[in-house]
Amino acid sequence: MHPTDIRNPDYFHKVVDCQWACPAHTPVPEYIRLIAAGRYSDAYLVNWKSNVFPGILGRTCDRPCEPACRRGRVEEAQAAKTEPVAICRLKRVAADYKDDIRPRLPKPAAKKNGKTVACIGAGPASLTVARDLAPLGYAVTVFDQDAKAGGMIRSQIPRFRLPEEVIDEECGYVLDLGAELRAGVRIDSMKQLLGEGFDAIFVGSGAPRGRDLNIAGRQEAAKNIHIGIDWLSSVSFGHISKIGRRVIVLGGGNTAMDCCRTSRRLGGEDVKVIVRSGFEEMKASPWEKEDAMHEGIPILNYHVPKRFELKDGRLCGMTFQIVRAEYDADGRRRLVPTGDPDPTFECDDVLIAVGQENAFPWIERDCGVEFDEWGLPVLDAETLQSTLPNVLFGGDSAFGPKNIIWAVAHGHQAAVSIDKLLSGEDPRERPAPGVTLISQKMGIHEWSYDNDVALDARYKVPWRDVKETLKNVKAEVEIGFDVATAWKEAQRCLNCDVQTVFASKLCIECDACVDICPMDCINFLHNGEEQGLRARLRAPASNAAQDLYLQDGLKTGRVMVKDEDVCLHCGLCAERCPTGAWDMQKFLLEQTQAGPGCRTPQRKAA
Amino acid sequence: MTFIAKPRLHHPTLKQNRIGYTRRDYEGKVSTLCAGCGHDSISAALIQAFWELDIEPHKVAKLSGIGCSSKTPDYFLGNSHGFNTVHGRMPSVLTGANLANRDLIYIGVSGDGDSASIGLGQFAHVMRRGVDMAYILENNGVYGLTKGQFSATADAGSRSKRGVENTDSAVDTVGLALLMGASYVARGFSGDKEQLVPLLKAAIAHPGAAFVDVISPCVAFNNHSGSTKSYDYVREHNEAVSRLDFWPSRDAITVSYEEGAVIEVPQHDGSILKLRKLDGAYDPTDKIAALNAIARAAADGEVLTGLLYVDPSADDLHAHLSTVKVPFNRLGEQELCPGSAMLDRINASLR
Numbered sequence: 023m024h025p026t027d028i029r030n031p032d033y034f035h036k037v038v039d040c041q042w043a044c045p046a047h048t049p050v051p052e053y054i055r056l057i058a059a060g061r062y063s064d065a066y067l068v069n070w071k072s073n074v075f076p077g078i079l080g081r082t083c084d085r086p087c088e089p090a091c092r093r094g095r096v097e098e099a100q101a102a103k104t105e106p107v108a109i110c111r112l113k114r115v116a117a118d119y120k121d122d123i124r125p126r127l128p129k130p131a132a133k134k135n136g137k138t139v140a141c142i143g144a145g146p147a148s149l150t151v152a153r154d155l156a157p158l159g160y161a162v163t164v165f166d167q168d169a170k171a172g173g174m175i176r177s178q179i180p181r182f183r184l185p186e187e188v189i190d191e192e193c194g195y196v197l198d199l200g201a202e203l204r205a206g207v208r209i210d211s212m213k214q215l216l217g218e219g220f221d222a223i224f225v226g227s228g229a230p231r232g233r234d235l236n237i238a239g240r241q242e243a244a245k246n247i248h249i250g251i252d253w254l255s256s257v258s259f260g261h262i263s264k265i266g267r268r269v270i271v272l273g274g275g276n277t278a279m280d281c282c283r284t285s286r287r288l289g290g291e292d293v294k295v296i297v298r299s300g301f302e303e304m305k306a307s308p309w310e311k312e313d314a315m316h317e318g319i320p321i322l323n324y325h326v327p328k329r330f331e332l333k334d335g336r337l338c339g340m341t342f343q344i345v346r347a348e349y350d351a352d353g354r355r356r357l358v359p360t361g362d363p364d365p366t367f368e369c370d371d372v373l374i375a376v377g378q379e380n381a382f383p384w385i386e387r388d389c390g391v392e393f394d395e396w397g398l399p400v401l402d403a404e405t406l407q408s409t410l411p412n413v414l415f416g417g418d419s420a421f422g423p424k425n426i427i428w429a430v431a432h433g434h435q436a437a438v439s440i441d442k443l444l445s446g447e448d449p450r451e452r453p454a455p456g457v458t459l460i461s462q463k464m465g466i467h468e469w470s471y472d473n474d475v476a477l478d479a480r481y482k483v484p485w486r487d488v489k490e491t492l493k494n495v496k497a498e499v500e501i502g503f504d505v506a507t508a509w510k511e512a513q514r515c516l517n518c519d520v521q522t523v524f525a526s527k528l529c530i531e532c533d534a535c536v537d538i539c540p541m542d543c544i545n546f547l548h549n550g551e552e553q554g555l556r557a558r559l560r561a562p563a564s565n566a567a568q569d570l571y572l573q574d575g576l577k578t579g580r581v582m583v584k585d586e587d588v589c590l591h592c593g594l595c596a597e598r599c600p601t602g603a604w605d606m607q608k609f610l611l612e613q614t615q616a617g618p619g620c621r622t623p624q625r626k627a628a
Numbered sequence: 629m630t631f632i633a634k635p636r637l638h639h640p641t642l643k644q645n646r647i648g649y650t651r652r653d654y655e656g657k658v659s660t661l662c663a664g665c666g667h668d669s670i671s672a673a674l675i676q677a678f679w680e681l682d683i684e685p686h687k688v689a690k691l692s693g694i695g696c697s698s699k700t701p702d703y704f705l706g707n708s709h710g711f712n713t714v715h716g717r718m719p720s721v722l723t724g725a726n727l728a729n730r731d732l733i734y735i736g737v738s739g740d741g742d743s744a745s746i747g748l749g750q751f752a753h754v755m756r757r758g759v760d761m762a763y764i765l766e767n768n769g770v771y772g773l774t775k776g777q778f779s780a781t782a783d784a785g786s787r788s789k790r791g792v793e794n795t796d797s798a799v800d801t802v803g804l805a806l807l808m809g810a811s812y813v814a815r816g817f818s819g820d821k822e823q824l825v826p827l828l829k830a831a832i833a834h835p836g837a838a839f840v841d842v843i844s845p846c847v848a849f850n851n852h853s854g855s856t857k858s859y860d861y862v863r864e865h866n867e868a869v870s871r872l873d874f875w876p877s878r879d880a881i882t883v884s885y886e887e888g889a890v891i892e893v894p895q896h897d898g899s900i901l902k903l904r905k906l907d908g909a910y911d912p913t914d915k916i917a918a919l920n921a922i923a924r925a926a927a928d929g930e931v932l933t934g935l936l937y938v939d940p941s942a943d944d945l946h947a948h949l950s951t952v953k954v955p956f957n958r959l960g961e962q963e964l965c966p967g968s969a970m971l972d973r974i975n976a977s978l979r
Contacts, residue, residue: 095640096637096640097637098640099640099641099642100636100637100638100640467631468631473632474632474635475635475637477635477636477637530664530847530851530859530860531819531859532664532666532669532818532819532845532847532859533669533672533818533819533821534663534664534665534668534669536672537668537669537671537672538634538668540634540635540636540637540638540652541637541638541639542638542639542642543639561639561641561642562641564641577860577863578863588639588640590635590637592632592635594632594634597631597663598663598664598668599663599664600662600663600664600665600847600848601664
């Protein structure tokens with residue numbers, strides 16, 4: 023196996039599992055340390071720079087970082103339940119306890135650069151593009167059909183999960199940078215927009231069409247059957263404030279969870295979620311399912327909708343077929359009827375939340391923007407440019423429904439493309455991330471981070487009394503961590519960004535690091551091919567997704583091999599190293615955003 | 629040393645031994661020795677050895693004298709008995725403990741100052757008496773606690789960190805142990821646990837006076853180019869006579885050995901020592917040859933390591949004294965003071 027090249031930014035980036043898993047690559051351990059230090063405003067700004075909506079994401083993010091968190095692996099076999107650090111809810115702590123950060127945000131550009139950018143839809147993707155480009159001097163115009171900015175954040179996420187003030191605040195920060203919001207304006211023609219002379223157009227219009235379910239009785243009972251996302255937005259905007267006593271929600275995604283919990287608050291007493299797939303395979307995040315069940319909502323799985331039942335021309339129930347999952351040799355799932363009698367459940371209303379689709383009726387198919395067979399725009403996956411190079415797509419409108427944090431990541435990506443394109447550069451030449459690697463040594467046994475590993479189990483975010491929250495659709499369910507609990511939860515972070523860096527030429531092979539390492543990560547042995555090495559280590563390295571760190575150049579001809587998988591980053595190897603061959607160095611990676619940093623450096627004339 | 633305790637978390641695949649303990653259960657408090665000290669590696673090797681031998685920690689007594697080495701029993705087997713004795717007097721306290729309770733497994737931990745200077749007399753006599761113990765000498769050739777003066781095991785001609793030459797001749801601890809009657813004599817190196825762990829396991833299991841001299845570089849004062857006890861010197865001059873594998877019983881042997889490449893030494897407790905030959909015809913049961921080889925290597929400036937001598941039919945002090953099988957500390961007043969009638973009978977038998 024070849025020695026590891028730690029100059030490649032990806033190597034240590036992968037060790038920071040949370041940051042690597044985050045689409046926007048937010049430097050998570052960096053802001054968690056700031057929270058532990060009580061520096062909430064600083065923690066907020068680290069987030070704001072990277073993900074634009076810390077207060078919103080701190081309540082609603084899909085948190086790809088948490089399943090990736092190393093904490094979940096190191097507690098394995100030692101805790102009743104292994105749980106990641108509550109990264110998402112710590113983000114909210116930064117937003118909750120920060121001071122007024124407005125003076126620290128970028129200012130609107132003093133001088134415009136003469137370039138104009140149109141953003142379609144004022145959701146997270148478009149607002150990110152605006153946030154990145156407006157301070158650089160671009161004249162950014164954001165169009166949205168609704169009266170306020172936010173897009174699906176405002177229309178689809180129920181208020182009991184995300185208060186409106188938070189949306190107003192964080193969308194406001196973006197618009198205050200000088201982007202112009204043209205609210206209540208629906209764009210009906212791409213051709214017309216192209217004719218308006220914008221230098222670039224960013225389409226961030228989301229996936230606005232809820233999938234329907236055309237089975238028997240759908241037309242006849244239409245009055246009491248609602249498309250989930252449309253119904254949620256009607257609730258958000260105050261057009262709907264009531265629902266029947268008995269409600270069936272169809273679907274197993276997060277929208278279904280929002281629908282059932284909202285129903286409980288609008289008069290639904292007997293609310294159930296009924297889903298085709300098995301409980302485990304549901305698309306909803308585990309915590310959203312938990313939240314729904316906590317509110318007394320049962321989830322019935324393996325029920326395929328068969329027909330809507332009517333009585334006197336009015337919806338009175340739904341009939342389902344019971345199935346079980348069978349897997350063929352390729353692991354593909356088939357739902358096979360069990361033969362049990364079809365159950366009928368009585369209901370007054372049905373909410374259909376079985377998926378979302380993209381819809382671009384306003385983009386003429388002959389305007390130059392090409393679409394694929396699934397109706398999605400043909401895009402360069404890296405630059406997000408369509409077949410018209412100055413028309414870009416991001417968020418749900420780019421590759422189908424994803425989530426807010428992906429929309430933000432797309433926004434940054436598209437802003438870089440636009441900045442390069444309008445500076446006369448090739449957007450396909452992507453900028454490298456900004457990386458620093460700095461020793462954290464302060465003294466013989468002192469590090470600039472807290473290396474003592476907390477053994478606490480994950481702390482629960484306190485909830486408001488369910489009696490109170492079920493009465494008011496706007497009462498936020500989660501109260502958020504208090505400062506003391508936030509500190510304790512922050513201590514669970516392993517500081518995976520503080521890297522173990524090894525210098526062979528200093529090593530005397532005394533074994534001190536091998537002996538002290540609590541996780542048996544470090545090995546000195548003879549080199550071989552990776553597969554064999556993984557099996558020969560003190561503790562076998564069976565997690566192939568995690569790299570081996572290999573360095574040669576030792577006097578005995580052996581190599582140092584460290585399995586990164588379950589390293590606690592406790593720094594004991596470096597504390598026990600007599601020669602400083604091990605050092606703990608903080609790896610800080612920041613994605614390069616639009617601006618001079620993303621452009622090719624210009625050589626000065628000699 | 630470190631300021632934080634070693635986190636309790638361990639690798640998810642960490643194995644348990646036959647009695648349900650992981651290796652981490654055999655650890656002690658966090659070491660306060662200098663970073664990189666060879667002694668910490670010896671502690672780690674002892675932890676590994678006891679774990680592999682499936683020994684219950686509470687069946688072990690650790691005794692030590694004074695010095696860096698003698699602090700180490702605090703850093704392994706945190707659930708065992710321990711006695712940090714007076715300088716150079718560990719052997720007599722260990723002998724007394726062993727006489728009082730023969731059921732425990734005794735580990736004597738000492739250093740080159742504790743054994744070869746102030747405790748040289750006690751060292752010699754504990755070997756003579758054949759006390760059942762594993763005597764570990766953590767040998768670094770300097771007085772680390774007093775900032776690196778030569779100890780009695782420093783080789784003549786080696787230099788101190790400041791460049792001063794040692795003119796005194798060295799006490800040869802393995803030779804002395806052999807001469808005095810130790811029935812198991814080995815030398816290891818703290819930087820080679822593959823060799824050291826089996827040597828320690830066989831020493832712990834040996835039913836008699838077992839002595840293991842472990843060269844343990846002092847990173848603070850004796851790991852420089854003029855030293856003969858540095859990592860580099862020992863690696864360059866290490867002459868291993870064999871590779872030892874220790875098997876607690878014949879049934880436990882899981883490795884197949886090539887015919888003729890192995891010397892097998894069955895012990896009378898049923899355990900098996902398998903010696904993979906490295907040095908031609910080295911026979912570890914031949915005491916005279918062992919003495920010769922040790923002297924030859926010393927004259928050549930080589931560090932002879934491995935199992936140097938073992939007496940397969942060794943026994944111990946209790947056998948020599950024909951004591952009862954029940955430990956003295958468990959005998960009641962009735963057994964210990966059988967009364968005047970018994971005294972009369974004994975006296976009569978001696979008339």
